[in-house]
Amino acid sequence: RHDEDGGPDPEAHHGHGRGGMGQEVKRKEDRRFITGRGNYVDDIKKDGMLHCHVVRSPHAHAYVKSINKERALNVDGVVAVLTAEDLAEYDLATMPTLMDDTQDVLVQDKVKFQSQEVAAVIATDRYIAKDGADKVEVKYETLDAVVDARKALEPDAPLVRDDIEDNDSNHIFTWETGDKEATEKAFEDADVTVEQDMYYQRIHPAPIETCGCVADWDTANEKMTVHLTSQAPHAHRTLFSMVSGIPEHKVRIVSPDVGGGFGNKVPIYPGYVIAAAASYVIGQPVKWVEERSENIQTTHFARDYEMTGRVAATKDGIIQGIDVDVLADHGAYNAAAQPSKFPAGFFKIFTGSYDVPAAYCKLDAAYTNTAPGGIAYRCSFRVTEAVYLIERMVKVLSQELDMDPAEIRRKNFIPKEAFPYESATGWTYDSGDYERALDKALDAVDYDGLREEQQRRLDADDDKLLGIGFSTFTEIVGAGPGKQCDIAGVEMFDSAEIRVHPTGNATVRIGVQTQGQGHETTFAQIVAEELGLDVEDITVEHGDTDTDPYGLGTYASRSTPVGGAATAVAARKVREKAKSIAANELEVAEEDIVWDRSSGAFQVKGAPDRGVTMKEVAFASYTNSPANEEPGLEAVDYYDPPNMTFPFGAYVCVVEVDRETGEVDIRKFYALDDCGNRINPMVIEGQVHGGLAQGIATAMLEEVTFDDNGNVTAGDFMNYLLPTAMEIPHMDTDYTVTPSPHHPIGAKGVGESPTVGSPPAIVNAVVDAMAHAGVRHIDMPMTPDRVWSVLNEAGLTL
Ligand code: MCN
């Protein structure tokens, strides 16, 4: 195969031995991780460092009547006990959320969710701080709690937010998108309509490393240094400066190694502010690191969308319209971490991979007595919920029409020729080839063979039912553009700075922040490709706001689409200057110099034996710089993307459902991802494996649950079920390459695709196994008892 311009096959492994694009370079960072030399926030130790432990409310909804510090202060080693009153002196009792709400750093008046921060104990060690916290006496007056968004909107529901002026309900906002009239018309004219309620349950990112920080106020230099578990150090520096009033150049945020983020480390948490305030007041470094249950119970959760989907179609299965109703639970504060102009994230991508002429969505959000959140956990800003909705609805429609679920997808796909494609809700999809991906998937799993086996089992009244589920999803990643997407007003561009040193190696500093995604390797590969340097000669730095260029951070799979683009463009700027130096070295005019990508050298046009390597040029730029150029060889780029990228996938899940126990065995999971041009296939495969594990966990195991009083009943790893190797099946990964036309290296993001795309494939498979008995839906997590109940109702149990 050749690409359309007759160039080399983009799907072949290429690059040129130096670790450029498409090479399976082993991750440079893994050497320190697997030899125990990682450096995480909790590894940071400073002279005189104190420790903070937060006193948390046992109640979900209660007035704080009094706080008595006395007994805690008597504990040997306790240095201070802080309450909201203490923080108020420094104007730090509250902090703004990313959605313009105001959250208590320490409860001022009323507790709004269980385990909310009420007081903080600062002590000479972690255990003393905890002992001290046990001795802080807080008197509460409890109130009825509401933990269900639907109940929260009933007129007599307890009011969560009496701190907001004139507020008399738990309703936060209504958001609408699409064309309501056109959609209604589509439903009036339709041959068939289907409707399905579904609940995307509340889950939690639960990174292995919990959240934490070490705040260090340097009284002599009046500088605040915070080592922080942060996915977005620069944005956090700006917010720290704005909230604290400390000038931004006197705030340094350092994200050392981050032990998984998954969205959990995008927001700012009260613990960070408390530690910083404590260090400022006491004048010593203060460390705060969460325990596991604190992480699950109080930091940002994900999903919690109650959705009703309706689809209008012709009798041939051509979709004419989609109508969606959503009720979103945002917890006690509207604190979702997403671009500020998108109250429902990018949910409006809910028309998916399909050419849908009319679409409309109305979404209401509610406060409840639960921890705030909504956007986190490999979600691409609510694309996860949107993909679940549309991929489930396509399955529901296929059942109504008794059509094959693969065939109905094919009929409705946006055709390859239609790109760039404008969706009914106003996105411009950059590129895609959905049919080819589906064809490859069907072939790979032997679809016809599977359908035959399914029928054979039914005929034989087998104990186990076979189900086949699809998800042919489209993602949207790479926020910006800056005019559309901002965080607290800061436009969502990203950046890279490249310095090539005299001896021909380079330091690359980037504004995005890895949490395990492998940027130290893949971003070096981009530079290796563009500059013809060896990947081993390139060091990538990130996570220090004192030295790295300003960027908006890593989340929503934006690093490659935005930071990767900045890196490629910065490298091209270096190459441009290098060309002029090469001309000087070779004593020819610049027009006579060509860059030879395969050898990583400049050559004289028509005389390929006359050339200089990038290494030689680097040396010359410091030792023999031409008269028309500054010495040195470096460049910086701030990249504001013209559009997002639209990666996609074709996933097939094959399950066996045990009619006796309700257990679901995932027999096969096939995942084809198309993320445009691929930088490192091995890193991508790792991302897909991890993301699928999390998608499978979402479908089968995970849910944060509450009782009626607002107690978190799944707030630790005994009750919140993380997947282990035992639950995760073998996974087959595959790919196609449809480059992004607007990205400098044609790459799209991939980090979240598997978590976004996989849950509906699994639910579709389980439903498919029971479809012959009329089963249309089952909610996640599909625990054996839940599956058994559905089997039983359908008369399928043994
Ligand atoms: N990549 C590539 N070629 C492409 C696209 C990506 O080689 N065409 C590589 C990238 O260079 C990068 C990795 O794949 O090394 C992921 O890239 P990308 O899709 O750009 O996503 P980000 O780097 O922005 O990562 C964010 C994404 C998100 S939002 C969550 S949540 C998540 C995820 O990544 N959190 C993770 N994957 C994670 N993986 C680990 N180990 N830990 C987390 O916390």
Ligand code: CUM
């Ligand atoms: Cu939505 S989880 Mo990731 O965007 O960090």
